[in-house]
Amino acid sequence: MKVLVTGFTGKVGSQVAKFLRSKDIPMVCGVRNVEKARDSLGDEYEYVELDFAEPSTFEGALEQVDRIFLMYTPGADLQFDIFLEMAKDKDIKHISYLSLKDVQFMPFIHHYKMEKLIKSSNIPYTFVRAGYFMQNLNDFLCKEIKERQRIFVPAGKGKTSFVETRDLAEISVLSLINTEIHKNKTYVITGNEALDFYDVAKIMTDVLNKKIEYTNPSVKEFKSVKKKLGEDEEFVNVVVGVHMPTKLGLAKGIKHDYEKVTGKKPTNIRKYVGDFKGKLDLENITT
Structure with missing residues (x-):
């Protein structure tokens, strides 16, 4: 088992990496600039070049991993459809995607389109739909x-239903570890x-x-x-x-999926x- 962590420099991706490391799970962190990441963040993590606007970076990022923590990263000309096609070809076992609470009612935003893309790829997934970040x-x-x-x-x-990014990261990591339990599930994570x-x-x-x-x-x-x-x-x-x-x-809607999955209060x-x-x-x- 080895996880590709995207969005590593963001609020949730960094916490996902910390959770994985605390459980001694092998991972590699996808970043646009490996040297810059290493200079600013040190050698604590393994890095690989990954730019969703540059399909030439996809194969290297997907090499020797079998699970992905996926985030939509800002930018122009993003090629997520090509990335997911290649992930399917590489036999990726599971994707945990950080989405947005109530996304099913917002077809005009990128998270709605991303969930559809992931479903159509037929790669097993977990959608972690987040409330408003406390961070x-x-x-x-x-x-x-x-x-x-x-x-x-x-x-x-x-x-609004505030949520802690550490709670989001915990659910994401659990879904990547216990893929059969969380296969094709959607969790809405909020505070209580x-x-x-x-x-x-x-x-x-x-x-x-x-x-x-x-x-x-x-x-x-x-x-x-x-x-x-x-x-x-x-x-x-x-x-x-x-x-x-x-x-x-x-x-303002409150969901209790975090407690159902972890047995803890958010x-x-x-x-x-x-x-x-x-x-x-x-x-x-x-x-």
């Missing part, structure tokens, strides 16, 4: 939290509570002992502020799109904020 708090939301002590995102008053960003701000205030507010900007206000700050317009539009289901009240956001307090680096924010 966003110490990613693209973190700058506003640190500099202005506010959660600034156009999500309205809607609730739906919260709005007012709730999140209160939890952060309590845990961090710093006043954090959710200002609930309109989409127009959010875009205007980000434009003045010189942020990339395309990325700003992505952020708006990510939060639109929450704003419309469509993201991580709650209070624990997450406590665990990542150092990485959030909020001890030094001013009030």
Whole structure:
């Protein structure tokens, strides 16, 4: 058994690699630039060149692996159909694909199309459909939290089902190890509570002992502020799109698949904020 881990430099892929390593399962991490990855991340993991826009990298990445943790990576001219055809030819035994909660209702997004591609390949799969990442708090939301002590995102008053990426990684790894149990299954992974960003701000205030507010900007206000700050317009539009289901009240659904598979409760956001307090680096924010 050997696993190809894609999306290794992202939130979930890196955690998948950590879980695999903790279980002494052989793996190789697909990256666009092996030298750059080795220089920045060290020799802790084995790397192989993999660029989904360059089919010439596919054969080498699929050599001597029999299972894949697959993520949709940003980019143009991505050739996932060719990659999956080659994976089938290489007799890949299982794909664990990181998808999106409620994707079945969103045929216009890439995850919907990817699930169809994987199914049509006839490679056994597990779809891990994710709720809203808790890690966003110490990613693209973190700058506003640190500099202005506010959660600034156009999500309205809607609730969302936050999920910890370590929980997503755990389910993905279990599906890769126990392929027969998880063959052609779909799991929707969320936390066990739906919260709005007012709730999140209160939890952060309590845990961090710093006043954090959710200002609930309109989409127009959010875009205007980000434009003045010189942020990339395309990325700003992505952020708006990510939060639109929450704003419309469509993201609050809770599923219990994590507990059914692992026998454990999913991580709650209070624990997450406590665990990542150092990485959030909020001890030094001013009030």
